[in-house]
Amino acid sequence: MPEADSTSFLSGLSSTNNNAVPSSLTAHHTYVAGEDAHRLRRTAERLGLERARNPMVNVRRAVAVVLADHTLEAARMHSVGALGEDEHVDPQGTLHMRTLTRRKRPRGGGGGAGAGGSMPQYGALEDLFQKTVLVEVESDEEIVEELVDAVEGGSLTAAIFGIIKGTVGPAILYLPRGFSMAGWAVAIVSMILATCSYLYSAVRLLQCWRNEKTKMERLDEIRAFLVPHSASSSSLTKLNGASADPHAPHPNMLSYPELARRAFGSGAVFVQFGIAAMQFGVCLTYFIFVPQNLVECTRALTGEHIDPAKFLILMVLVEIPLSWIRDIRRLTPTNILATFLIAFGLLSCLIIAVATTMKDPESNFVSRLTSLPPTNHNWFLFVGTSFFVFEGSITLLVPLQEVVFAPSDKERFPMVNVEVTSGIVVFYVFFAMTCWASFGDSVKTALTASLPNGTMATVVQFAYSLAVILTFPLQAFPALEVVFHSFSDHQSMSPLKRNTIASIIVILLGLVAYGSIDYLGNVVSLLGSLVGIPIALIFPPLMHNILSKDAGVQTKVANYLVASLGIVAMGAASYATITAWDQGAE
Secondary structure, three states, X not given: OOEEOOOOOEEEEOOOXXXXXXXXXOOOOOEEOOOOHHHHHHHHHHHOOOOOOOOOOOHHHHHHHHHHOOHHHHHHHHOOOOOOOOEEEOOOOOEEXXXXXEEEEEHHHXXXXXXXXXXXXXXXXXXXXXXXXXXXXXXXXXXXXXEEEEEEOEOHHHHHHHHHHHHOOHHHHHHHHHHHHHOHHXXXXXXXXXXXXXXXXXXXXXXXXXXXXXXXXXXXXXXHHHOOOHHHHHHHHHHHOOOOOOOOOOOOOOOHHHHHHHHHHHHHHHHHHHXXXXXXXXXXXXHXXXXXXXXXXXXXXXXXXXXXXXXXXXXXXXXXXXXXXXXXXXXXXXXXXXXXXXXXXXXXHHHHHHHHHHOOOOOOHHHHHHOOOOOOOXXXXXXXXXXXXXOOHHHHHHHHHHHEOOHHHHHHHHHHHHHHHHHHHHHHHHHHHHHHHHHHHHOOOOHHHHOOOOHHHHHHHHHHHHHHHHHHHHHHHHXXXXXXXXXXXXXXXXXXXXXXXXXXXXHHHHHHHHHOOOOHHHHHHHHHHHHHHHHHHHHHHHHHHHHOOOOOHHHHHHHHHHHHHHHHHHHHHHHHXXXXXXXXXX
């Protein structure tokens, strides 16, 4: 069987109804030649071989797939129900992508005379025996446009990379100072509790998605039975015409905010506010993080201290036009670059930390670890930090679950998410303990600003700053969409008005960052406790109790217990952070 030609984000082409769509706009299946396991196995059977060899890996195509993958960018759009202009949702809540392609076909549906489409024309039979001028006729092929309707979906591997890229960001650099202020015993216990509660809520949220997805599929089956061809006609209507605002949340598209709307009704506004506040909070920390790094970077290069406010103003000016982008899939290349820079920065920080320890002849790494205090008096500040490190990634789970195409992989995704997230947290703890032991209690919240002077440290500071600048519009997009949809005229809002609102918000974030530029650790802790805990710990269990009618008594009691603990933790951690604000100054 030929191998289907697809990208990492498209899998399986669904044909439209040719009776309703013009002949020049018909969907088709495209295939390319190549090796696959099924074809090699059949060949081995014909040749009488005991086993078939594995397919050869097309390195060029594999690299192209990685570089073109926009799973995370699309997930951020879908996390607040926003669609691209080339996307639509069918009545079952399945995402489709429209692609207009051009190809050649025989003119008039006939085969023509010859593959080349260019044949000489003769007059009478005797002209065959005379030297005549050959006259070429018009080609028998014509260029036609075809509208391909593809079901959006990808592999489980793409979803795993989406989890990693959506979770691992600059927040990991805030952990070493958090560990130093809390003590290793309190910090590790807090990370374990935060991870367990986060994963519990993640499982409950995905169960809500599954229940609502099943309801939608059953309703569509009933609708198709009562009104024949209703589903297909609905799909064609969406296929041939876009809505007034393609970015407006679609009621059939399941996301965290949509599930909250179905569970809480008008109370879902608190969930939307929490998501927006969390994403804006992450952007706020970026406005503090980057100037601190660039100050150290320029000091190492020029020997002069530049006011961080100048770098803050420069960053605001850069981010304002980037906040105008409405389809952040266009930022896929820059996001891939940011991912590589973050990976390079984390690896370099570990190398510098180990090298710093080895240069000290009086102590080794083990002795430094054993000398770290298990508790500190500012331990309560770490409660919010332990939730902030997930950077609101719980909002990406439903879109990433949707993006998995194969039914078997869809079933595996919740457990895969648990395994991947647990591995990320283990790396977080290892990273924090290693850097704390190497750099001591003087480590700053922005770890890269604490690196020893040197060329490597300067490169890391610049690389991480660039990565954060490129990541900013992806983090801001969901929050900006929530703000836009709060306006009554959001469906007819002009681009000028949207861009003006986005610019004002970015400027306001810059002003808040200027006032709190010396309190990055406190900002992280307060955001994690006041905003991160509700969206990751309180809302999902309560939504599950409402949407899962068949849930047992024990499950509902456990949900209420987790949500209650979240409320207590949110109030206590927020109060402690605010009352001890001056203790977190750097």
